[in-house]
Amino acid sequence: MFYRDLFASLFFALSCCPVVNAAPLELKDCHLDGIKEKVKCGQLQVPENYADPEGKTISINFAVLPGIDQSQQKTPLMFLAGGPGQAAVELAAGLRKVFYESRKTRDLILVDQRGTGESKPFQCDLAAQSNIYQLLPEDFSGKEVQDCLSGFDGELSQYNSENAIRDFEALRKALGYQQVNLYGGSYGTRAALVYMRLFPDAIRSVVLDSVGPVEVPIGLFGQSIARSFDLLVANCHQDKSCRQAFPDLESEFHQVLAALEQKPQSVTIPHPRLGEATTFVISKSKFIGTLTQQLYSTGSRAFVPLVIHQAAKGNYLPLAGLIATTDGKQPLYLGLHMNIICNEDFPKITPEALTADAANSFGGDITHNAMLTACPLWPQYRPGKAFYQPVTADIPTLILSGELDPVTPPSNAEFSDQTLANSHHIVVKHTGHTVAMSTCASDIINEFMNVLTPAKLDESCLEDIPGESFMTGLNGSF
Numbered sequence: 001m002f003y004r005d006l007f008a009s010l011f012f013a014l015s016c017c018p019v020v021n022a023a024p025l026e027l028k029d030c031h032l033d034g035i036k037e038k039v040k041c042g043q044l045q046v047p048e049n050y051a052d053p054e055g056k057t058i059s060i061n062f063a064v065l066p067g068i069d070q071s072q073q074k075t076p077l078m079f080l081a082g083g084p085g086q087a088a089v090e091l092a093a094g095l096r097k098v099f100y101e102s103r104k105t106r107d108l109i110l111v112d113q114r115g116t117g118e119s120k121p122f123q124c125d126l127a128a129q130s131n132i133y134q135l136l137p138e139d140f141s142g143k144e145v146q147d148c149l150s151g152f153d154g155e156l157s158q159y160n161s162e163n164a165i166r167d168f169e170a171l172r173k174a175l176g177y178q179q180v181n182l183y184g185g186s187y188g189t190r191a192a193l194v195y196m197r198l199f200p201d202a203i204r205s206v207v208l209d210s211v212g213p214v215e216v217p218i219g220l221f222g223q224s225i226a227r228s229f230d231l232l233v234a235n236c237h238q239d240k241s242c243r244q245a246f247p248d249l250e251s252e253f254h255q256v257l258a259a260l261e262q263k264p265q266s267v268t269i270p271h272p273r274l275g276e277a278t279t280f281v282i283s284k285s286k287f288i289g290t291l292t293q294q295l296y297s298t299g300s301r302a303f304v305p306l307v308i309h310q311a312a313k314g315n316y317l318p319l320a321g322l323i324a325t326t327d328g329k330q331p332l333y334l335g336l337h338m339n340i341i342c343n344e345d346f347p348k349i350t351p352e353a354l355t356a357d358a359a360n361s362f363g364g365d366i367t368h369n370a371m372l373t374a375c376p377l378w379p380q381y382r383p384g385k386a387f388y389q390p391v392t393a394d395i396p397t398l399i400l401s402g403e404l405d406p407v408t409p410p411s412n413a414e415f416s417d418q419t420l421a422n423s424h425h426i427v428v429k430h431t432g433h434t435v436a437m438s439t440c441a442s443d444i445i446n447e448f449m450n451v452l453t454p455a456k457l458d459e460s461c462l463e464d465i466p467g468e469s470f471m472t473g474l475n476g477s478f
Contacts, residue, residue: 025174032063034093040064043118044174046167049158058154060167061118063089064175065096065108075179075204076107077449078168080195082186082434084161084218085337087117098437099183101446109180111168113191115159115336119167122159122335124148132327133271133278133320136264137285140370145377148335157381159339165195172202179204181449185434186210186408187218193416196393197386203393205452207445209400210434211413214388217345220353221292221367221407226360228295228406228432235468236305245472246305252312254361260284267316272324280320287311288363290322295406296433298468302478306471318474342375344383394421396452400441402431404468424454430465439465 030041041063048056067074079095081088088095088110099108112119124144149156168191172180181204184192189208196203212218233250236242246252259265264283271278291307294300300322307318358365397420401410410427417425426444428435436442440461447457469478 030063032089032092035065035096039092040066044167044171046114046170048155050163050166056155058114058120059118060114060171061089061112062171063092063110065092065103065110067106067108068104072105074106075181075449076109076177077102078109078111078172078180078182080168080182080184080188080191081113081116082188083116083332083337084113084187084190084340085116085332085334086187087112087119087121087333089117094437098442099445101443102449106181106449109171109175111171113164113336114167115154115339116333120154121333122152122154122339124151124334124338131278132323133269133280136281136283137289137366137369138283140373142373142377145338145374148338149377149379152335156339156379157343159336160381160383161191161194161340161344162198162383162387165191165198168195169199169202181205181207183207183436183445184209185436187212189408189416190214190218193391194387196395197389197391200393200395203395205449206395206397207400207436207448208397208413208416209436209441210402210405210408211399211416212408213390213412213415215390215415216412217348217353218341219345219349219368219371220357222357222360222363222365224409225292225295225367225406226362227409228404229291229362231404232295232301232304232468236470239468239470241472241478242305242470245470246309249305249308253308256287256308256311257284260287265316269317269320272321273327280316282311282316282319285366285369287319288366290319292363292367292406293326294322295404297438298404298430298432299438301404301432301468302470304470306474310474338374338378341371342378343381344387346371346375347382348388390419391416392419392421396448396454397423398445398448398454398457399423399425400435401425401427402433402435403427403429404432407433422454424457426459426462428462428465430467 025042027040027042029038032039044060045057046060047053048058079088089112092110114120115122179202182192182195189211192206192208193214236246236249261284264281266279266281268277269280291304294304310318354368399413399417401413413425417423428439431439436445444457444459448454471478
């Protein structure tokens with residue numbers, strides 16, 4: 001769940017929204033990156049600590065992309081971002097496209113979760129001055145954790161999932177919406193489940209896309225990533241052109257791992273963006289981490305066999321090209337990310353669970369390293385016992401899983417599907433993480449919000465999703 005890219009005056013609030021109470025907000029027209037037309041922006045003051053409502057307040061940043069047709073005053077769609085640590089407002093341009101059908105008649109509400117975006121951000125510039133082509137995951141140290149903590153002046157225990165949902169609910173009330181439909185993707189599904197437990201009457205329907213249930217601690221990704229990679233290898237072997245180009249893909253992968261485990265490689269390459277000579281350092285952890293990020297979507301999975309094959313030949317330029325796509329980007333607010341993981345998930349992970357998760361043939365325990373470095377040093381808070389109880393709310397719920405997902409496999413979603421009273425789980429073939437972002441599932445979501453019958457939807461468009469295809473040559477050939 002690693003994984004960016006607002007309200008006018010009182011008049012707009014009254015004209016766009018089903019009103020319960022007049023919205024006590026100053027709303028304004030604004031522009032967001034990637035969106036030409038004006039949308040609506042606002043800031044809501046909330047208690048940092050809800051147990052001390054008269055104490056310190058923080059500002060929660062939000063945006064609304066108004067529905068095109070307001071005549072039906074349909075219940076809006078509230079988006080819960082992933083991570084933990086994504087800022088929803090920063091994703092506005094992409095979400096505007098994904099939820100185009102829904103926006104024809106519904107407002108889309110985006111909220112920067114406390115600790116992200118412009119809601120008292122908690123970012124750690126862990127490598128702000130570093131060259132990503134030379135930086136290694138092994139360089140992450142306790143000193144960087146302490147530096148991160150020293151840069152934040154909030155009460156850490158209050159930047160948790162439950163308070164984030166209290167913020168979202170306070171915003172719903174302030175805007176005068178009677179209810180909301182929820183879409184949660186990745187960690188956003190965890191947030192949606194918390195919302196369902198705390199404020200079920202505020203919710204009309206829920207979409208859980210790529211589920212991170214409370215029963216499965218975030219951070220145990222070794223086995224699920226290995227499963228996703230094994231599916232990639234199998235799909236390559238089933239594809240004639242991929243099989244011919246990379247007949248020994250799995251053995252080449254382990255060949256590269258063995259060489260990097262023995263000694264990290266340092267090569268001189270032309271900088272992928274600037275062209276100047278650049279030192280590129282590759283370790284086993286860096287290789288595994290880069291490939292893991294490509295497993296999230298079918299588009300980026302297409303490059304993995306070629307990158308492995310070229311690395312086995314000693315050519316790391318394709319790998320550098322993948323890393324270049326993240327140069328200068330920090331899609332997650334890492335301080336908030338670690339604050340939640342280290343307090344809501346890490347305490348539930350036993351040594352036995354770590355050992356079992358590490359027993360895989362892809363990256364072993366590499367995905368645990370950052371968590372094991374940061375969490376023992378991180379200040380502690382603990383959610384109440386109710387936080388970890390299965391959610392049983394009787395709310396229409398559509399559950400989506402991608403067959404190829406490396407971090408929230410379909411098995412995760414079965415926990416929620418078994419305990420929710422009115423849910424339907426769809427496993428989408430040939431698809432990775434957050435199904436709605438890359439498939440026609442966004443149209444199915446729109447139908448679901450209209451009819452509220454999760455098990456009686458037209459899912460036929462999902463049958464047209466093509467199988468995996470792979471780039472087989474450096475010239476871009478497939």
